[in-house]
Amino acid sequence: MVCSEGRRMWGCNSPERMRLPNSRATSSTRLRAGSRTTLRLITLPVICMLSDKLPVLSTLARRIASKFKDKNWTGRYPMAIKRGLLALLLLVTAALPVSAQYPNRSIRLIIPFPPGGSTGYAAKVLADELQKVLGQPVTLDVKTGNFGINALSELVGQSDAYTLMVGSVITNSMTPVMHRQDIKFDYDKEVMPVTRLADFPSVVMIAPAASATTLKDFLASLKAGSGKLTLGTDFIGTFVDVDTIQLAKTAGLKVAYHPNPNGANGILADLVAGKSNIAFLNVATASANIGKFKPLAVTGARRLANFPDVPTMTEAGYAGIGTSNWQGLFASRHTPPDVVQRVHQAALSAMRSPEAKAAFDKVNAAIATSATPAKFEDEIKAERARWQELQPEVLALPQE
Incomplete structure (x- = not known):
């Protein structure tokens, strides 16, 4: 289930908005678009978790999420995206109550x-x-x-x-x-x-x-x-x-x-x-x-x-x-x-x-x-x- 906050940030009220590019796109375009889509799919649960459970960290999540709409940014800074996601995941894990992990x-x-x-x-x-x-x-x-x-x-x-x-x-x-x-x-x-x-x-x-x-x-x-x-x-x-x-x-x-x-x-x-x-x-x-x-x-x-x-x-x-x-x-x-x-x-x-x-x-x-x-x-x-x-x-x- 996708939370409302995640849909709002991604603008993806239906799975159609997150489909992979079609075969007419060039291989490099498909690669960049596929990377963006994959990163969206990985990050979306994190965004939902933050918006529902940890409002204090949701601002950081939105900043990272907004960058996925910038094709130039995702193409130029793939490692920055990965590191940002890793840091975000670590923050989420540390901030979760112990009972959520038990x-x-x-x-x-x-x-x-x-x-x-x-x-x-x-x-x-x-x-x-x-x-x-x-x-x-x-x-x-x-x-x-x-x-x-x-x-x-x-x-x-x-x-x-x-x-x-x-x-x-x-x-x-x-x-x-x-x-x-x-x-x-x-x-x-x-x-x-x-x-x-x-x-x-x-x-x-x-x-x-x-x-x-x-x-x-x-x-x-x-x-x-x-x-x-x-x-x-x-x-x-x-x-x-x-x-x-x-x-x-x-x-x-x-x-x-x-x-x-x-x-x-x-x-x-x-x-x-x-x-x-x-x-x-x-x-x-x-x-x-x-x-x-x-x-x-x-x-x-x-x-x-x-x-x-x-x-x-x-x-x-x-x-x-x-x-x-x-x-x-x-x-x-x-x-x-x-x-x-x-x-x-x-x-x-x-x-x-x-x-x-x-x-x-x-x-x-x-x-x-x-x-x-x-x-x-x-x-x-x-x-x-x-x-x-x-x-x-x-x-x-x-x-x-």
Whole structure:
């Protein structure tokens, strides 16, 4: 599309005005005319860019453009024209906002947990759709361990948004509170929320060999036996700890935790093996492993299509228990604001695609994006205030 400013300067309201000279012209005339036409074609996009985006430089563009109407000038000073165009192009490139040039190469998307969990699922869907929106490859890079801090550290010192992270309520809301002493950098000065991506309900599950058929029956059997809930988790300091503590209090049970560094699939394996007796696993992992566990309840406001006969926590008699397991996109705090906005808008476009909707519907998760990065950050700050109050009780849990 040719901008109105470009047409006005060139006097070329139709392509006919820019056609090459006919065959009756002499070879030298054709050469000079062809050079002028070629230079017009090269310069026209630059003129349009300047007039539309950079009015301050458009005067310089008009001066160069006006010279193309002087046949003697274009014939006598071909090198001057080329040098002028080169200088103009350099000025345009330097003056463009950073976001207009982003991205011009592949993007690395950090994941803090092993594949198989909700964070990895959300990251894979986002990467597939984001590269369609941005026109550059988006590669996944798993950095596990240290309460998610190893993944967070990848953002430290970055400033161009070519390294991003898909984090979660655990790594980007709880870890900065529960494990602040283990973070060797200032989290709030290095990590910036961009947008929430999705919410994954949890499935409250026990081993398939367990005799209980309801959550109340299961808790009652523990009360009469060991008197203890042993939860499977990635590490201490997660929302699963909080939910299990609340659940145990309703039945007068003690709580211990059994960690597994291999993510959701490892936690499920420990549950089946009897190393833990309860797990709150995300619905993506649960949906992929139906038949390997006994579901007793689901968190969230409604029943899940993949588990239609399993009651919600409210229906099971435990209203208010069940933390939102969200995933979100994060960048370095040093990223230019216009690039952050570019990434935010691109992520929203990616998550609105039919393919993304189908992928999350498949596992009964819900797409939930943030209107602005600031709104997402405010939500996380409110959560962190709650984790601060619960930190002593959570970190006091014994390990099994």
